[in-house]
Structure formats: structure tokens, C-alpha cells
Amino acid sequence: MSTFNYTILTILGCGLVTWLSRVLPFVLLKKFSLSETVLEYLNFVPIVIMSALWFSSLFTQHLGHLPTINWPNLIASGPTLLSAILSKNLLVIVIVGVVSLGLIRLIIGA
Amino acid sequence: MNDNLTRRAGWHDALPIGFSYFGISLALGIVGRAAGINPWLMLLMSALIFAGSAQFVLISMLLTQDQIIAIVAATFLINARLILLGITLALHFKQTSLLKSILLASLLTDESFALAINKINFTKGRLTFSWFHGAALLPYFVCLAATFLGAQLGGLLTNPERFGVDFAVVAMFIGLTYLQFESDRQLPKKLQLILIASSFVMIYFGMMVIPGRLLILVVTLCGCALGVILKHVYF
Numbered sequence: 001m002s003t004f005n006y007t008i009l010t011i012l013g014c015g016l017v018t019w020l021s022r023v024l025p026f027v028l029l030k031k032f033s034l035s036e037t038v039l040e041y042l043n044f045v046p047i048v049i050m051s052a053l054w055f056s057s058l059f060t061q062h063l064g065h066l067p068t069i070n071w072p073n074l075i076a077s078g079p080t081l082l083s084a085i086l087s088k089n090l091l092v093i094v095i096v097g098v099v100s101l102g103l104i105r106l107i108i109g110a
Numbered sequence: 111m112n113d114n115l116t117r118r119a120g121w122h123d124a125l126p127i128g129f130s131y132f133g134i135s136l137a138l139g140i141v142g143r144a145a146g147i148n149p150w151l152m153l154l155m156s157a158l159i160f161a162g163s164a165q166f167v168l169i170s171m172l173l174t175q176d177q178i179i180a181i182v183a184a185t186f187l188i189n190a191r192l193i194l195l196g197i198t199l200a201l202h203f204k205q206t207s208l209l210k211s212i213l214l215a216s217l218l219t220d221e222s223f224a225l226a227i228n229k230i231n232f233t234k235g236r237l238t239f240s241w242f243h244g245a246a247l248l249p250y251f252v253c254l255a256a257t258f259l260g261a262q263l264g265g266l267l268t269n270p271e272r273f274g275v276d277f278a279v280v281a282m283f284i285g286l287t288y289l290q291f292e293s294d295r296q297l298p299k300k301l302q303l304i305l306i307a308s309s310f311v312m313i314y315f316g317m318m319v320i321p322g323r324l325l326i327l328v329v330t331l332c333g334c335a336l337g338v339i340l341k342h343v344y345f
Contacts, residue, residue, distance in 0.1 A: 015158030025196030048333035084288040090126035097281025
């Protein structure tokens with residue numbers, strides 16, 4: 001198989017499974033409803049997944065060993081969190097975050 | 111953010127996502143080009159998959175010429191958390207028609223999900239198709255344009271990370287975690303803090319055994335179960 005065909009087939013396959021993951025819950029929940037316990041369980045999804053996505057960026061993974069701290073990301077999280085508390089504005093938070101990490105990388109010369 | 115649920119408000123609310131996607135997608139395009147993938151194929155990839163982290167993994171696996179089925183399976187696992195997000199979000203779109211539901215679900219990402227869940231705190235639980243579609247389309251177009259631009263720029267800009275753009279998405283999660291914590295009126299604050307702390311501990315130790323994005327899914331599943339148990343026992 002040519003590289004072009006290989007790449008295009010892989011993209012199509014990956015696109016299909018991702019699309020199904022996105023769409024199936026919406027389609028199936030039109031037909032079925034969920035129990036109280038499941039609904040209660042789902043209430044916790046936002047806070048847990050958002051904090052998990054944040055925390056996973058604070059470490060560098062080494063399978064089989066404890067992760068090491070990603071210092072630039074950890075330090076940049078400080079001003080970013082502060083800007084979240086002070087501004088409550090997502091655009092401000094994102095800009096403060098990017099500028100903080102940019103400055104940190106500039107200073108440590110990485 | 112306010113309780114306005116028009117398409118226009120959606121575009122406006124999604125500006126921070128658009129901003130952060132621009133940097134990430136630009137980097138994605140550059141990395142893809144460096145891996146020898148044609149800019150048009152990079153555009154197709156972003157159009158069909160539209161999930162940053164999965165696409166970075168996909169590019170690295172394409173580079174090592176892995177079996178197609180292995181790459182597709184990896185992509186599915188990385189993106190399986192979308193199923194959980196979809197179930198949570200679909201509850202707020204019970205009245206939306208099937209076609210519209212499919213249209214809006216097709217553009218679901220971690221970020222648009224988080225934005226929508228945050229929006230609910232301002233609208234007493236209501237969400238509309240127009241608002242979500244507006245809020246999801248803007249980042250989608252930004253992602254497509256920036257991927258293509260990045261792929262074209264290719265060799266010109268070698269190290270986009272130098273400017274801190276990769277932190278845009280992390281900054282968004284910090285912001286969204288805080289805003290969710292601040293505005294959620296259903297869950298007790300103390301319980302939320304305990305869950306945030308437990309998610310930290312699970313991520314730290316989980317990194318020893320479970321690779322990256324799959325760990326997010328496992329931590330979310332365990333964290334939510336812990337939440338239900340704690341709520342019943344202590345709150």
C-alpha cells in the first residue's frame with residue numbers, strides 16, 4: 001500500500017471511531033433514560049475530568065516509575081490560577097497562562 | 111458569561127477556546143508537516159478527528175508505520191472519554207431533534223463540553239442547539255485554518271513551543287476547573303475540593319502504570335464513583 005493510501009485509510013478509520021464516540025451517546029439517550037444513580041454519578045464528571053486534565057500536564061510520565069514534576073507548567077499554573085480567581089474571564093486566563101509559560105521558558109532558556 | 115443562549119453568544123463565549131486552539135492546531139500542522147504528511151491530509155485529519163491529543167499520537171504512530179487497526183484502537187481509547195462527556199451533555203439536549211443532536215455531538219470536545227457545563231450554571235440548566243453549535247463551530251474553523259496554516263509554514267517555524275502556546279489548553283482547564291468549582295450550585299464545595307485532591311493523587315500514582323490520555327478516563331471513572339460514595343456517606 002502506498003504511504004498516501006495508508007495515511008488516508010488510517011485517518012478515515014480514526015475519524016469514524018471518534019465520531020461514533022461523540023454521536024452514539026446522544027442518539028442512544030433519545031431512546032433510553034438513565035437511573036438516578038447514574039445521573040448522580042455523571043454530576044461529578046465535569047469537576048473530575050477538568051482537574052485531571054490540568055494535573056496530568058503538571059507531570060512528565062515515565063511508565064513503571066513515579067512521574068517527575070514539569071516545573072515550568074507547575075510554576076505557570078500559579079499566575080494562571082490567580083488570574084482565574086481575580087478575573088473569572090476565560091480569555092484573560094488563557095492569555096495570562098500563555099504569557100507566563102512563555103516568560104518562564106525565556107528565563108530558564110529552555 | 112451570561113444567560114444569553116443565541117448563536118452569537120455561543121461564538122462570543124467560545125473565543126477563549128478559539129484562541130487556545132489556534133496555537134495548538136498551528137503546532138499540530140507544523141508537527142504533521144515535519145512528519146512528512148501532506149497539508150491537505152493534515153486538513154482532512156483535523157476535519158474528521160478534531161481532537162488535538164489524539165492527532166499528535168496519530169502522527170507519531172503514522173511515522174512508525176504502525177498497523178492501521180492498532181492506530182484506530184489507540185485513537186478510540188484516547189477519545190473514549192468523549193462517550194462519558196456525551197452522556198453527561200446529552201441530558202441537557204433531550205428536547206433537541208435527532209439530526210440537530212448529531213450535528214452538535216459531532217463537534218464535541220473537552221473544551222466545548224466544559225464551556226457548556228459552565229454555561230448551565232448561568233442558565234438554570236438550559237442549553238440550546240444554536241448556542242452550542244455556535245460555540246463549537248468557531249473553534250472547529252479556527253482548528254482547520256490553523257492546522258492548514260501550520261502545515262504550510264512547515265519548516266519555517268521549527269519550535270512553536272518556545273512561545274508557550276502549548277500551555278493555552280492547560281490554562282483553559284485551570285480556568286474551567288476554577289469556574290466550575292466557583293459556580294456549581296449542586297455539589298458541596300468541600301466535596302468538590304476532596305474530589306479535586308483525589309484526582310491529583312490518582313493522576314500522580316496512576317502515571318506509573320497507565321499511559322497519558324487513557325489515565326484521564328480511568329481517573330474520571332474512579333473519581334465520579336468516589337464522589338457518589340462520599341456524597342451518600344458524609345454529605
